[in-house]
Amino acid sequence: MSPSVSPRARRTPSNSPLSTPTTTTDPFSLALQPPPTETAAEKAARIQSERLAKQRSDEIDKLLRQPPSTSPKGREYKMVLLGQAGAGKTTVLKQMRLLYDPQAHERERRGWTKIVLLNTMCSVRVLLETMERFHQERKERRSSELDRLESEGGEVGPKNERNEARMPWAAHLGEVVRLEMAMRRELGAFGEEAEVPDTAPGKSGQARPLSSLEGKSRGGLEKSPLILRPGWQERLFTYARRSLSHSRTQPESSPSDTDDDPALIFLRTIQSDILSLWSDASCRALRHRGLFLDAQTDSPTTYFLDSLPRILSPTYTPNDEDILHSRVRTLGITSHTFRIDRTLLYTIYDVGGSRSQRHAWASYLDDVGSIIFLAPLSAFDQPLVEDPGVNRLEDSFALFSQVVSNPLLRGASIVLFLNKIDLLEQKLRSGIQLGRYWAAYQGDNDFEAVWRWFRGKFRDCVREVEEKEAEGEKRRLYVHTTVATSSAQIRAILMSVKDTVLRENLRVTGLVG
Ligand SMILES: Nc1nc2c(ncn2[C@@H]2O[C@H](COP(=O)(O)OP(=O)(O)OP(=O)(O)O)[C@@H](O)[C@H]2O)c(=O)[nH]1
Numbered sequence: 291m292s293p294s295v296s297p298r299a300r301r302t303p304s305n306s307p308l309s310t311p312t313t314t315t316d317p318f319s320l321a322l323q324p325p326p327t328e329t330a331a332e333k334a335a336r337i338q339s340e341r342l343a344k345q346r347s348d349e350i351d352k353l354l355r356q357p358p359s360t361s362p363k364g365r366e367y368k369m370v371l372l373g374q375a376g377a378g379k380t381t382v383l384k385q386m387r388l389l390y391d392p393q394a395h396e397r398e399r400r401g402w403t404k405i406v407l408l409n410t411m412c413s414v415r416v417l418l419e420t421m422e423r424f425h426q427e428r429k430e431r432r433s434s435e436l437d438r439l440e441s442e443g444g445e446v447g448p449k450n451e452r453n454e455a456r457m458p459w460a461a462h463l464g465e466v467v468r469l470e471m472a473m474r475r476e477l478g479a480f481g482e483e484a485e486v487p488d489t490a491p492g493k494s495g496q497a498r499p500l501s502s503l504e505g506k507s508r509g510g511l512e513k514s515p516l517i518l519r520p521g522w523q524e525r526l527f528t529y530a531r532r533s534l535s536h537s538r539t540q541p542e543s544s545p546s547d548t549d550d551d552p553a554l555i556f557l558r559t560i561q562s563d564i565l566s567l568w569s570d571a572s573c574r575a576l577r578h579r580g581l582f583l584d585a586q587t588d589s590p591t592t593y594f595l596d597s598l599p600r601i602l603s604p605t606y607t608p609n610d611e612d613i614l615h616s617r618v619r620t621l622g623i624t625s626h627t628f629r630i631d632r633t634l635l636y637t638i639y640d641v642g643g644s645r646s647q648r649h650a651w652a653s654y655l656d657d658v659g660s661i662i663f664l665a666p667l668s669a670f671d672q673p674l675v676e677d678p679g680v681n682r683l684e685d686s687f688a689l690f691s692q693v694v695s696n697p698l699l700r701g702a703s704i705v706l707f708l709n710k711i712d713l714l715e716q717k718l719r720s721g722i723q724l725g726r727y728w729a730a731y732q733g734d735n736d737f738e739a740v741w742r743w744f745r746g747k748f749r750d751c752v753r754e755v756e757e758k759e760a761e762g763e764k765r766r767l768y769v770h771t772t773v774a775t776s777s778a779q780i781r782a783i784l785m786s787v788k789d790t791v792l793r794e795n796l797r798v799t800g801l802v803g
């Protein structure tokens with residue numbers, strides 16, 4: 291029995307008048323009796339409160355008597371994943387799928403092959419474009435940053451014609467771009483809402499940092515991650531299911547369904563050139579600077595380039611990590627239902643986070659039990675794709691404040707994921723100074739100090755919203771630092787979110803205070 295249930299109500303026989311004092315010598319009963327000086331108003335209030343307590347107590351007894359299986363469906367709990375584009379919402383949804391519906395995840399595994407291949411092609415393009423750009427800058431002697439990198443970590447990029455002859459990779463870029471475009475067309479890719487101009491200013495007003503080069507592309511190719519027409523999952527996963535049942539009748543060594551894909555064939559042809567470039571000292575130095583890291587486009591370039599030999603192998607099947615790192619932007623809103631246990635169903639809404647899509651969120655916020663808001667802390671030094679004059683994390687703070695102050699979400703608990711802290715740590719370690727982008731930050735450029743500072747700022751957002759409201763209603767805020775691509779970590783956090791949900795459910799039914 292819950293400690294918050296009134297002992298008086300529990301002990302009151304259901305047929306006795308609540309207001310009648312008993313004549314007893316039992317010291318416990320005497321202690322429960324109203325004081326002799328009780329006024330009429332106090333008596334009325336007491337009777338009212340005893341009646342409510344009794345009612346609640348009866349409801350609890352009824353709930354506890356009910357075996358969980360008596361409800362065919364169980365309790366449905368609505369949760370929404372919110373946050374800007376690239377925050378990691380769909381990645382968390384994939385983790386939920388892995389945890390709560392592993393069979394469906396398994397059925398779809400082969401369907402990811404094509405998406406992984408496209409993410410890999412995109413990563414190869416980013417690598418080649420970046421190196422070509424450095425080569426260009428080197429030739430024109432425009433980049434003093436390159437000289438500094440050279441003095442730190444050896445030669446960066448080819449210097450002259452003699453070196454150009456040692457750059458077999460340079461000839462591959464045109465075909466990589468062509469094949470990537472063909473794949474995007476085949477998968478039904480959309481265009482991007484906003485292009486990032488070359489002169490996108492940093493918040494600090496300083497010269498555009500080298501890391502912002504990553505988003506550059508040529509030939510009208512989308513600079514942003516892949517956006518697919520609605521229904522892409524159906525197309526790819528139905529095909530994958532069919533090919534899976536087909537492959538069960540085939541010998542183990544039979545080629546995968548993408549084996550005759552021109553993109554795959556080409557990537558295999560250039561694999562050794564790409565790998566030697568990727569392991570080159572110049573690339574390593576740029577990598578150390580975070581240049582291939584989750585920069586402008588959030589593209590997980592390093593992950594796919596590190597995994598190149600495995601992804602291009604003839605027996606390749608996407609593993610969970612490949613699926614978690616694959617980027618497909620969400621368009622519109624998708625809903626997913628998971629059975630958590632015999633008594634609880636989650637309905638999760640995953641939304642597209644770019645500015646042009648946020649207006650659609652409102653119609654899904656009714657009746658929401660919890661929101662999981664993702665804020666990518668690693669974005670502290672990035673401009674927002676939709677509005678390059680705005681810092682991405684600044685946009686996240688503004689969005690969070692809007693969400694917290696939304697009247698539809700007033701009763702919902704807020705689970706805040708301070709996400710991408712692995713990338714935050716790498717960026718800080720590579721020397722990127724938080725203070726350069728966030729002038730208000732006066733602390734050390736130390737990971738622990740930085741995330742705590744951001745956590746404080748998010749808490750301040752909630753406090754400010756609460757203070758502005760006349761009723762001053764407190765929000766229930768739960769903060770976690772997360773790496774959404776890490777299954778082990780997210781599993782533990784989702785378990786804790788589930789405990790929160792259960793507690794909230796009990797609070798709603800009055801089982802706990
Ligand atoms: N390294 C790292 N990568 C992450 C993390 N969380 C997400 N990602 C990657 O970031 C990219 C974007 O994640 P998504 O889950 O697609 O972002 P989203 O919030 O759904 O974005 P939209 O659908 O555009 O609104 C993917 O490539 C993920 O693999 C993280 O904590 N660490």
Ligand SMILES: [Mg+2]
Pocket residue numbers: 379380381618619620640641642643
């Ligand atoms: Mg998404």
